[in-house]
Amino acid sequence: MVDSERGRRRKYCKRSCRQRAYEQRTLVEGTSIPEDAIILSPTEAADLGDRMFALRCAAEDLTTALGEKADRSTITDLAAEVLRLAHEAERLR
CATH class of the missing domain: 1.10.287 (Helix Hairpins)
Structure with a gap:
């Protein structure tokens, strides 16, 4: 088994993508904007x-x-x- 096959599959291609997703989730928190909206x-x-x-x-x-x-x-x-x-x-x- 290769190391990359262990554990959970990656959701984001790189850390910067994960960071942008976090920032977006934080921005829409408590608003009527859907979480998956692109702002x-x-x-x-x-x-x-x-x-x-x-x-x-x-x-x-x-x-x-x-x-x-x-x-x-x-x-x-x-x-x-x-x-x-x-x-x-x-x-x-």
Whole structure:
């Protein structure tokens, strides 16, 4: 048996994630906000909206290129951009 297989499974990927979860639980304690809610500042919410818009635009560009039967290099570049923007959009902090 490997050491990582002993005991309880980890709930958080790293200590900073566990700390953020604790901070959020503490913030919503005694309020009507659900414990599993994601709380974003107005700036964070706007930034997330901007990242999602950029991702949608890149996906539309890829769809257009596919419909126009663009060359493989163009499709590859557009797909890489969609993937990059998707990774960026996942970031909440």
